[in-house]
Amino acid sequence: MKQDSGVECAHVTCRGGRLLSFVHNRFVIEEGVPVLYAYELQLESSAQGKGLRKFLMQLIELINARMLVEPNGAVMLTVQKSNTDAMAFYNNLGHVISTTSPSRFDPLIRTHRSYEILCKTFESEAKCRLEEGN
Structure with missing residues (x-):
């Protein structure tokens, strides 16, 4: 059961006044564990394939590590089963x-x-x- 902490962030990448990417995340408690839940990560097509998606996920992990006051924590996200590229990307990052x-x-x-x-858990x-479901 997810509990909402109310702490929410959006991170935006722009170039020349044009939106290239954004990530929306929120701190929640999931199964008693403090979690940074990445609700959405979007990249403009011209920004894809340049490492920005990986950088944004590393940023999420860094924010998670710096913001959590308890030693246990994780990053969570939802992926559509039909999006096999995203599924492979997140699996390669350890999710x-x-x-x-x-x-x-x-x-x-x-x-x-x-x-x-x-x-992706860190403790x-x-x-x-x-x-593991224990």
């Missing part, structure tokens, strides 16, 4: 399907959901709760 994702917690609805919830307690 795995979370125990909170529909495909993990309810086998009856597994095939009816078009998304997965991914997480053993978070790993137990969000990756």
Whole structure:
């Protein structure tokens, strides 16, 4: 169950007055673990393939590390199953399907959901709760 902390951020990249990218994130408590949830990451087509997406995810991880007052934590996000490029990208960064994702917690609805919830944990307690389901 997700609890909202109310702390929300948006990070924007512009060049020449033109929006190139943005990421929207929010601090929440997920399964008792403080989490930085990346709600949206968008790149303008001319900014794709230049490392900006990876940089923004590294920024999210840095913000997560600097903002959390407790030692346990994770970064979480939702990815559409049909977006195989994004799924591969996040897997390469160390994200795995979370125990909170529909495909993990309810086998009856597994095939009816078009998304997965991914997480990258940074501490053993978070790993137990969000990756292993303990």
